[in-house]
Amino acid sequence: MGNFWNLILNENMKIYRRVRTWIMLGFIVLLPPLISILVMIFSDGPSSNWNMMMMESYILFILVTIFTVVIASETVAGEFTWGTIKLLLIRPWSRSTILLSKYLSTLMFALTFIVAAFIVTLLVNIVVFGYSGNASELSGTVGISDWEYALKYYLFQFISLIIIVTFGFMMSSAFRSSGLAIGLSISFLFAGSIVANLFSVIDKDWVKYVLFMHLNLTSYIQGVGPIPNHPTTLGFSLAVLAGYFILFNLISWTVFRKRDITA
Amino acid sequence: MSQAPVVRLQNVTKVIGKRTIIDRVSFEVQPGEVFGFLGPNGSGKTTTIRMIVGLMGLTEGDIQIAGHSVRKEFPKAIIHVGAIVENPEMYKFLTGYQNLLHYARMNPSITKERIQEVIELVGLQGRIHDKVKKYSLGMRQRLGVAQAVMHRPKLLVLDEPTNGLDPAGIRELRDYLRRLAQDEGTAVLVSSHLLSEMELMCDRVAILQKGQIIDVRSIRGQTVDKAASEEVQFDVDHPDAALGILEGQGSGKIVDGLLTLSVDRTGIAALNRRLVEAGINVYGIRVKTKSLEDQFLEMTGSETIG
Ligand SMILES: Nc1ncnc2c1ncn2[C@@H]1O[C@H](COP(=O)(O)OP(=O)(O)OP(=O)(O)O)[C@@H](O)[C@H]1O
Numbered sequence: 271m272g273n274f275w276n277l278i279l280n281e282n283m284k285i286y287r288r289v290r291t292w293i294m295l296g297f298i299v300l301l302p303p304l305i306s307i308l309v310m311i312f313s314d315g316p317s318s319n320w321n322m323m324m325m326e327s328y329i330l331f332i333l334v335t336i337f338t339v340v341i342a343s344e345t346v347a348g349e350f351t352w353g354t355i356k357l358l359l360i361r362p363w364s365r366s367t368i369l370l371s372k373y374l375s376t377l378m379f380a381l382t383f384i385v386a387a388f389i390v391t392l393l394v395n396i397v398v399f400g401y402s403g404n405a406s407e408l409s410g411t412v413g414i415s416d417w418e419y420a421l422k423y424y425l426f427q428f429i430s431l432i433i434i435v436t437f438g439f440m441m442s443s444a445f446r447s448s449g450l451a452i453g454l455s456i457s458f459l460f461a462g463s464i465v466a467n468l469f470s471v472i473d474k475d476w477v478k479y480v481l482f483m484h485l486n487l488t489s490y491i492q493g494v495g496p497i498p499n500h501p502t503t504l505g506f507s508l509a510v511l512a513g514y515f516i517l518f519n520l521i522s523w524t525v526f527r528k529r530d531i532t533a
Numbered sequence: 534m535s536q537a538p539v540v541r542l543q544n545v546t547k548v549i550g551k552r553t554i555i556d557r558v559s560f561e562v563q564p565g566e567v568f569g570f571l572g573p574n575g576s577g578k579t580t581t582i583r584m585i586v587g588l589m590g591l592t593e594g595d596i597q598i599a600g601h602s603v604r605k606e607f608p609k610a611i612i613h614v615g616a617i618v619e620n621p622e623m624y625k626f627l628t629g630y631q632n633l634l635h636y637a638r639m640n641p642s643i644t645k646e647r648i649q650e651v652i653e654l655v656g657l658q659g660r661i662h663d664k665v666k667k668y669s670l671g672m673r674q675r676l677g678v679a680q681a682v683m684h685r686p687k688l689l690v691l692d693e694p695t696n697g698l699d700p701a702g703i704r705e706l707r708d709y710l711r712r713l714a715q716d717e718g719t720a721v722l723v724s725s726h727l728l729s730e731m732e733l734m735c736d737r738v739a740i741l742q743k744g745q746i747i748d749v750r751s752i753r754g755q756t757v758d759k760a761a762s763e764e765v766q767f768d769v770d771h772p773d774a775a776l777g778i779l780e781g782q783g784s785g786k787i788v789d790g791l792l793t794l795s796v797d798r799t800g801i802a803a804l805n806r807r808l809v810e811a812g813i814n815v816y817g818i819r820v821k822t823k824s825l826e827d828q829f830l831e832m833t834g835s836e837t838i839g
Pocket residue numbers: 532549554572573574575576577578579580581726839
């Protein structure tokens with residue numbers, strides 16, 4: 271019945287017709303030139319476009335993760351808070367499909383922002399510092415070209431972002447509270463690496479299955495796994511992440527489909 | 534009536550925790566009928582409506598809309614329904630038009646022209662491109678009605694629709710609902726605790742108390758029922774003389790200077806002729822139906838909420 275794309279258009283309208291979304295995009299577009307120009311003015315050593323791009327991308331990924339978590343948390347919880355869920359769910363669509371449109375539009379938001387971050391950091395630093403060619407400056411002795419390094423970095427970081435956002439989305443549909451969803455997912459983002467460091471010294475096999483251990487996939491670009499004392503392969507990390515991904519989504523969909531709407 | 538009902542509730546029961554909030558509620562609403570749902574606070578009107586539109590699950594029983602079970606074929610059932618549940622909450626950061634567009638996109642049958650048509654219908658054309666956060670409650674209520682009728686539903690469900698409307702708005706809505714029922718055959722289900730409202734608007738009213746339907750009665754049917762005796766008041770210049778004429782013709786009495794008696798329609802005409810023939814001036818004849826409010830309070834008593 272009807273056209274699924276219309277549901278995506280609706281969710282996009284609810285994302286992009288808000289001022290705050292454009293403020294978020296403003297951060298992504300303006301932060302890189304600001305940092306690059308400050309570095310150019312205040313540092314004497316010549317910085318390469320690739321090094322600056324990766325440094326800024328690291329910051330932007332944290333920002334885009336936070337922004338997307340905010341969007342993911344509000345897309346479901348907001349409808350409950352506003353009471354609009356009552357009008358949204360009395361349409362000829364199953365609850366699962368409506369939730370899917372919300373999930374996909376959230377991921378599209380993340381993708382749009384990440385693509386914007388890539389383009390902006392790439393161009394700004396080429397303009398400010400000049401193009402230093404496609405050698406292996408970023409990976410050093412491993413010998414991966416800078417383009418390959420940058421693209422892999424974005425891909426791996428994007429995978430971690432999806433997992434954190436999926437967690438936020440689950441909290442949003444399970445607890446209907448965007449504050450709780452945002453708070454938990456962001457602490458997840460920051461506490462994740464601390465917990466990962468603590469756990470990595472534990473000499474037990476289950477450590478390899480802890481989600482936090484696999485959120486820093488970028489170390490695989492250099493050929494080493496993210497857990498120092500437990501060698502893992504990229505395939506293994508992706509399988510663990512896929513497990514959590516399925517679990518989070520199962521919870522989101524099960525809770526959302528069954529729940530009585532009393533908002 | 535041999536028509537298939539638009540909505541049919543069969544033994545609908547809702548238990549939350551250990552409390553039975555709705556207890557074996559059954560009723561049907563026919564095409565073209567305005568059906569009222571009347572009950573004191575907390576009697577379960579909103580809960581029943583939430584179950585009809587699929588926002589809450591049923592513990593027992595079934596609800597069918599245009600022959601489709603809300604439980605088993607939700608999209609097929611709900612496509613025939615337009616509704617406002619409690620307050621008409623809208624996306625405040627969107628304009629009225631964007632809100633309508635949002636719901637229109639979710640239903641394949643709604644064209645841009647139809648959106649324009651309902652905007653004019655509810656009289657919002659002047660403000661439709663304003664953000665909803667700038668709307669008054671009555672304007673949001675109108676926008677709520679617009680989204681509910683946009684797809685020409687067979688069943689329109691309105692939970693306390695007059696809430697926030699001014700007297701002119703209430704009247705407009707009432708007339709509109711009656712027209713919708715008469716001209717388009719829409720079945721309308723409205724809830725309210727404004728009893729006098731229900732009398733003016735509804736064909737039938739179900740009275741709900743503590744989650745149970747304690748009575749279903751016709752409203753309009755009553756006043757057209759030609760055979761039934763009703764209390765009638767005659768405003769005449771000489772009530773005492775008039776009472777004398779009545780002698781041997783049932784029991785009349787004088788209330789507030791008005792000759793008051795129980796008589797059917799043909800009796801009213803006959804009595805009027807006799808009064809006039811006897812030289813008594815008749816200034817007015819009033820049929821006094823016991824108001825639903827009286828009956829409602831009689832039935833539910835003035836008990837505490839719950
Ligand atoms: N989510 C819930 N959990 C437990 N009990 C509930 C829930 N929602 C409603 N109730 C109870 O169900 C009963 C019916 O509530 P409902 O809102 O349907 O009443 P109502 O007839 O719409 O009242 P009002 O006229 O005040 O709008 C009330 O006693 C209420 O306390």
